[in-house]
Amino acid sequence: MSAIGDRLAELGITLPDAPAPAANYVPFVQVGDLVHVSGQISADDNGLITGKLGADMDVEAGAAAAKRCAISLLSQAKAACGGDLGRLVRVVKLTAFVNSTGEFTEQPKVVNGASDFLVEVLGDAGRHARSAVSAASLPLGVAVEIEGIFQIR
Incomplete structure (x- = not known):
């Protein structure tokens, strides 16, 4: 098992x-050493x-939804x-979309659920550039959708 797999096990997380x-797209595309992962929507077991x-959702619940997106991104x-x-x-x-009202302005705090998780699992390798934006609606009414770019060897 890799060090990342070991860390996930320590945290009690199984990918x-x-x-x-x-729909009509692929889950990821590799170009050179970069992998572009399609948007992952907030879902759990x-x-x-x-x-x-x-x-109808607070920042804490939104951050938990964003964390689930990050788990799917790692998968x-x-x-x-x-x-x-x-x-x-x-x-x-990471580019993150948060299903939010026009008055809601705490999208970055929601997306921290994903960012904090990736740093917790990957350490400095989990630190990333990021956009966190509002969306009037998202597919299937999900709270959060996040796409990612990863470097691999």
Whole structure:
């Protein structure tokens, strides 16, 4: 098991199988040593995590939803690495979309759920550039969707 796998085990997290695409796209594309992972929506073992920040969901619940997106992103990165997370060099960039009201302005705090998790698992290799933006709605009513760029060897 890789050091990343060991760290996930310490945290009690088992990566699920990489989610299959829900439409006409691929889950990731590799260009050179960069893997571009398609947007991962907030879902857990019980299904979709839906809601609108600033209306029926608070920042803490939104951050938990963003963390679930990050877990799916790592699952896709693992698939791109042929199952060997030891090939993962770093997280380069996250672009996050938060389903929120027009008045809600704490998108960065929501997306910290994903960023904090990646740093907790990967250390400095989890530190990344990031955008956190509001969306009037997201597919299937999910609370958060995040896409990522990863460097692999």
